[in-house]
Amino acid sequence: MSHLCLTDVQATNLYQLQTICLALAQDKLAASRHFDLSLAQADHLLRLSVDQMWMIVATVGEQTLFPPRRDLLKLLQWPAPLTGPLAAAYSRH
Numbered sequence: 001m002s003h004l005c006l007t008d009v010q011a012t013n014l015y016q017l018q019t020i021c022l023a024l025a026q027d028k029l030a031a032s033r034h035f036d037l038s039l040a041q042a043d044h045l046l047r048l049s050v051d052q053m054w055m056i057v058a059t060v061g062e063q064t065l066f067p068p069r070r071d072l073l074k075l076l077q078w079p080a081p082l083t084g085p086l087a088a089a090y091s092r093h
Contacts, residue, residue: 006057009064014057016066021045021053035066041073048076055080063087 006014023031024046032042048056056065056076061084065072071090075083 007062009062010057010060013060013065014053017045017048017053017057020066021048036068038073041068041076044073044076056083059083060087 020035059080
């Protein structure tokens with residue numbers, strides 16, 4: 001997926017995922033507090049590859065991931081093709 005194909009929401013989700021993962025890699029406890037992440041969410045985010053981040057962002061579509069949704073960990077763990085529809089069905093609105 002090219003950066004040019006991302007919507008504003010998708011780009012924001014990708015940048016936030018990358019920023020959070022970098023912060024977690026430097027100081028897991030401080031980053032977890034700063035980004036309001038549970039230990040399970042932080043651990044899962046640390047295991048994501050760049051390709052997995054792109055896939056999540058692409059399939060979630062126009063649903064924001066942050067601030068962390070209550071179902072963020074579930075969204076990250078669901079099979080990629082399901083994340084978009086489930087994110088919309090369980091949106092915070």
